[in-house]
Amino acid sequence: ARCLVQSAQEKTVQKREVIIELITRIMLYRFTELKREEVLHMLGLTTEELKRTRFYQEVYAEGRQEGLQQGLQQGEAAVVLRQLRRRFGSLPNDFEEGIRRLSPDQIEALAEALLDFTDLEEVAAWLNRSA
Structure with missing residues (x-):
């Protein structure tokens, strides 16, 4: 070689x-x-x-795209968690972990659904349905 x-x-x-x-x-x-x-x-x-090389540039672009998507997902999860904390106060650790594991589409759906939640039990039920 x-x-x-x-x-x-x-x-x-x-x-x-x-x-x-x-x-x-x-x-x-x-x-x-x-x-x-x-x-x-x-x-x-x-x-x-x-x-x-094109190979390096393709791999670099893929890694960068994945990093951007992961960063966006983490940011969206952080916003949803902040909104839930503001509305309901302290959250159980398993809620936070569950929300951080959600897909981007699920986080978006949760962001919309949280406007209708009246207590943490509804949040728990939503998370159980989405898991």
Whole structure:
């Protein structure tokens, strides 16, 4: 693999990128237990060269999207918990844990339903139905 990468360095920029992309994909799929730095060392590549590959950019974009969705879900759960605390005071720990485990759609539904709740028993019933 290292020899292929070195020979790719002599090619045109476009061919070099395609060859490095292919070799990097093969190495990362073949050696799933290795860290990125170990694969880079094996190939004799720099982090900057890896970052230019489409594979890296796709993985980075997927991770970023997942992180954004997770952050949004946590934020929505925090808002719902604040609203419930303001309305009913202190909440049992299992309520908070249950709300934090809800999907984004369930959190949205809970946010609407909490406007109609008159006591914590209704919240508990809603959580039991949604679990």
